[in-house]
Amino acid sequence: MNSTRRILVVEDELVVATDIQQRLVSLGYEVPSIASTGEEAVQLAAEGKPDLVLMDIVLPGGMDGVEAANQIRQQLDIPVVFLTAHSDEHTFGRAKMSDPFGYVVKPFEERTLQIAIELAPHRHDLERKLRQISRWMTATLSSIGDAVIATNSRGEVLLLNLVAENLTGWTQAAAAGQPIDELLRLVQENTEEPVPNPVWSVLREGKTRVQASALLVDRGGDEIHIDACAAPIIDENDTVLGVVLVFRDISDRKHAAERIRQLNEQVTRLTSEASERGATPDELHTLVRAVSHDLRTPLRGIAGYARMLEKSYASHLDDTGREFLTTIQSSAKSMNAMLEGYLAFLGVSRRGLEPFGPVNMDELVQSVFEDLNAPQAEPPATLIRHALPPAWGDLSMLRQVLVNLLSNAIKFSVRRDTPTVEVGGVVESNRLVYFVKDNGVGFDSRRAGRLFEAFQRLHSMADFPGTGVGLAIVKRIIERHGGQVWAESPSGQGATFFFSLPPAPKAR
Ligand SMILES: Nc1ncnc2c1ncn2[C@@H]1O[C@H](COP(=O)(O)OP(=O)(O)OP(=O)(O)O)[C@@H](O)[C@H]1O
Ligand SMILES: [Mg+2]
Numbered sequence: 001m002n003s004t005r006r007i008l009v010v011e012d013e014l015v016v017a018t019d020i021q022q023r024l025v026s027l028g029y030e031v032p033s034i035a036s037t038g039e040e041a042v043q044l045a046a047e048g049k050p051d052l053v054l055m056d057i058v059l060p061g062g063m064d065g066v067e068a069a070n071q072i073r074q075q076l077d078i079p080v081v082f083l084t085a086h087s088d089e090h091t092f093g094r095a096k097m098s099d100p101f102g103y104v105v106k107p108f109e110e111r112t113l114q115i116a117i118e119l120a121p122h123r124h125d126l127e128r129k130l131r132q133i134s135r136w137m138t139a140t141l142s143s144i145g146d147a148v149i150a151t152n153s154r155g156e157v158l159l160l161n162l163v164a165e166n167l168t169g170w171t172q173a174a175a176a177g178q179p180i181d182e183l184l185r186l187v188q189e190n191t192e193e194p195v196p197n198p199v200w201s202v203l204r205e206g207k208t209r210v211q212a213s214a215l216l217v218d219r220g221g222d223e224i225h226i227d228a229c230a231a232p233i234i235d236e237n238d239t240v241l242g243v244v245l246v247f248r249d250i251s252d253r254k255h256a257a258e259r260i261r262q263l264n265e266q267v268t269r270l271t272s273e274a275s276e277r278g279a280t281p282d283e284l285h286t287l288v289r290a291v292s293h294d295l296r297t298p299l300r301g302i303a304g305y306a307r308m309l310e311k312s313y314a315s316h317l318d319d320t321g322r323e324f325l326t327t328i329q330s331s332a333k334s335m336n337a338m339l340e341g342y343l344a345f346l347g348v349s350r351r352g353l354e355p356f357g358p359v360n361m362d363e364l365v366q367s368v369f370e371d372l373n374a375p376q377a378e379p380p381a382t383l384i385r386h387a388l389p390p391a392w393g394d395l396s397m398l399r400q401v402l403v404n405l406l407s408n409a410i411k412f413s414v415r416r417d418t419p420t421v422e423v424g425g426v427v428e429s430n431r432l433v434y435f436v437k438d439n440g441v442g443f444d445s446r447r448a449g450r451l452f453e454a455f456q457r458l459h460s461m462a463d464f465p466g467t468g469v470g471l472a473i474v475k476r477i478i479e480r481h482g483g484q485v486w487a488e489s490p491s492g493q494g495a496t497f498f499f500s501l502p503p504a505p506k507a508r
Helices: 014-026 038-048 065-076 089-097 110-143 162-168 198-205 251-276 281-316 319-350 361-376 395-412 445-450 470-480
Strands: 006-010 030-035 052-055 080-084 102-105 147-152 157-160 185-187 209-217 223-234 240-249 357-359 382-385 391-393 420-427 432-438 485-488 496-501
Touching: 006 014, 006 038, 014 030, 014 110, 030 038, 038 052, 038 065, 052 065, 052 110, 065 080, 065 089, 080 089, 080 110, 089 102, 102 110, 147 162, 157 162, 162 240, 185 223, 198 209, 198 223, 198 240, 209 319, 223 251, 281 319, 319 470, 357 395, 361 382, 361 395, 361 420, 391 395, 391 496, 395 420, 395 432, 395 470, 395 496, 445 485, 470 485, 470 496
Parallel strands: 006 030, 006 052, 052 080, 080 102, 382 420
Antiparallel strands: 147 157, 147 240, 185 209, 209 223, 223 240, 357 391, 420 432, 432 496, 485 496
């Protein structure tokens, strides 16, 4: 019991008032003042700020106890308990309208009064806290940049914040009580097939659901790209009470991704157009450098934010969220490798050829193989090198050809118990033909023609990392020497890559 609680007694009959005052004091409360009219009650409450007002209902003058209680509650936020002899329906009904914290009928037992007095401040406190929470929630919901919709367990809308109002085209007033499907109509991006609302699966399974990239059809029929996440509201018995759905407009991000895709296409198209119309290597290089630069900035952003997300928020994500994050990261990584690839590929075109001279292919193969084999392969590959006819060309370019072919041979045979790379060459009537053969995984020979195109890879990044420019570079170099390239992979027997070169001038 709180003995220091201060109570204002409002009672027009002085004898009754004094009696109540004495009984309250004997229960351990303080009664600093007594009011006899409604107006006086409001005034004394304002001056003395009591913890509680004990209010008679029928009072002389213009303001009765119900009215006075309303004012005291609204203006001063002080709890009021009615204490009255009038327990008829009408009086009780009016008193109830003012939502009192207690209602005690005279004559009363002290115990009943005491319980009412003790409970009132608790309820008052609780209501104040609820009001605070609700204000805090409203402020939070309206200040966050994401759209938020809450539903009950039947998927009917309880509330939505301003962003959700803007995105869906529904107002809180119109939306309240509507089925969520009315507000949030989702369709698939390309097919326009309906996408099931994540709210339903959350209500069924009680688990958070992430809905990546779908189109939201708003009330006016416009489509907006969104990402959505729906989480259950669960009580202490694990019963799902409703769902909170958070979603955001990702049109900007979609546009950025689309821009990257377009740029990418542009590079490929421009590069091939430019080389068809005989653009100079410098022109090509400038073009690719410019576009690579364009692409790198947003790419760095994607990679950087993904890293931050991983570092600081990974624990807040569920499995699906983490999966998305990994995909973003690996896509950014492979795009970066592609940009590097463009530059490497174009680097070859940019450089003019050195004057041709004799090239000792035996020595070249041996040294390239030794450079590549030691650090890369486990177990190390074995080289079978047949005697090779000397070639005629640009030494450093031909070295690059062998680096690319031998590194592939080693890479794609690394899983064999005894990886073996065989290099040989023959002199034909009007050309020299060399081959690099391995006993690795081989490739699908129906797609052999595409291997030499830039960025064409027949194996997954996870199995065999790479960018897909090595063979395109080989082709470019060999063609600039006046030769040709081709490849074979009889099933299960590894792969053989051939290149031909015109014979040395003195042999012509
Ligand atoms: N020796 C080989 N055995 C099997 N497949 C091969 C072999 N060499 C190349 N390939 C296939 O051809 C694709 C293109 O080869 P390429 O050398 O251009 O790219 P990469 O090795 O994947 O990447 P990088 O740009 O790092 O060289 C490879 O991804 C692979 O699918
Ligand atoms: Mg390669």
